Amino acid sequence: MQIQSISLSDSLILTLLTLVIYQSAAWAQQKSKFIWLNPLLVTIIVLIPFLLLSKIPYANYRLSTHFLNALLEPAIVALGYPLYLQLQHIKRNWKLLVAILVLGVILVVTLSFSLTMLLIHQKEIAIALSLKSVTTPVGIIITEQLQGDSSITPFAIIIAGFAGGLLGPSWLRFLKIRSDIAAGLSIGAASHVIGSMIISKDNPYQGAYSSVALIICAVLTAFIMPLLMPILSVFFA
Amino acid sequence: MKDIIYTVLTITLCLVLGKLINFSVSGLPASLYGMIIYCLLLQLGLVKPIKVHKTNQWAIKHMGVCFIPAAVGVINHFELIQNHGLTIIGIIFFTTFALLTFVAVLAEKYLANKSESSPSTSNC
Structure with missing residues (x-):
């Protein structure tokens, strides 16, 4: 693909367009409370046909909106604040709680990576799918660190979010899980912010526990993934 | 306004420190070191939670737009x-x-x- 030079006006227009579409979708979601109006999903669904029709190559779009991508790093640092807030509340059982989440992260990364390598045989995709249970910015940044395909990660994250958020509560009832802590932690670990938003509507206690799980899982995954990846890769070399 | 500048400066400082650690020991991405430093500074009381609360929550609410590219x-x-x-x-x-x-x-x-x-x- 040929990358043309990017003019400042193109860059400004594409960045503004992205912001306007995203903000409109976010506003629509807030007004309607309709969970499927996920602003990230809506923006992508609108932008892709637009780029295809106006024949703007992705590489140009990416360069033009570099400013937004650069904000990803400070955005991740900002997650330190909710991490601090949640740490205040898990002091008593923190060892057990962290141990369960560590095992959960190892399980999901191993399963996702191995299944993808067995069925699709592409390491970049396997890395992206292994990171689908963490919150999006952390998922993207670790995918890039490990040379995975960071355009697949956000989609995998959105699908995992809806799957666990919408079907998770019924599945937990089927498993006879009764406590708010177990329901909240598991949905936060598996379905991050989207799951957390969905269950918070019906039960704020579960929503709060899911926030704890999603932020701690993001940190744990960042530590575990780079250690686990070389070990798993040996089996699929 | 003061709180906004305070939050932006704190986050920038944490990110710069994160970059330094990432540069010297690698391991985690710089932004994750930054996040841990930020959390630590809050925990130690060196950064005042009440001053960052509003700007930080605003940033988190709107951060989704950074994932689009x-x-x-x-x-x-x-x-x-x-x-x-x-x-x-x-x-x-x-x-x-x-x-x-x-x-x-x-x-x-x-x-x-x-x-x-x-x-x-x-x-x-």
Whole structure:
């Protein structure tokens, strides 16, 4: 693909367009409370046909909106604040709680990576799918660190979010899980912010526990993934 | 306004420190070191939670827009989706429910009866 030079006006227009579409979708979601109006999903669904029709190559779009991508790093640092807030509340059982989440992260990364390598045989995709249970910015940044395909990660994250958020509560009832802590932690670990938003509507206690799980899982995954990846890769070399 | 500048400067400082650590010992991405430093500074009382609260929550609420440039990259993957779309969705569903079940069963067994004060609600 040929990358043309990017003019400042193109860059400004594409960045503004992205912001306007995203903000409109976010506003629509807030007004309607309709969970499927996920602003990230809506923006992508609108932008892709637009780029295809106006024949703007992705590489140009990416360069033009570099400013937004650069904000990803400070955005991740900002997650330190909710991490601090949640740490205040898990002091008593923190060892057990962290141990369960560590095992959960190892399980999901191993399963996702191995299944993808067995069925699709592409390491970049396997890395992206292994990171689908963490919150999006952390998922993207670790995918890039490990040379995975960071355009697949956000989609995998959105699908995992809806799957666990919408079907998770019924599945937990089927498993006879009764406590708010177990329901909240598991949905936060598996379905991050989207799951957390969905269950918070019906039960704020579960929503709060899911926030704890999603932020701690993001940190744990960042530590575990780079250690686990070389070990798993040996089996699929 | 003062609080906004305070928050932006604190986050920038943490990110710069994160970059330095990432540069000298590598390991985690710089932004994750930054996040841990930020959390640590809050925990130690060196950064005042009350001053960062509003700006920080605003940033988290709107951070989704930063993911779009990466996500639109899927435009180059129509072939992959055509060939493996269903397999990918199958893997995501299966592993999501495996994790959900694993954490829920263990937490129900070991954490449910020792329930503590409920944590605060916040989304990020």
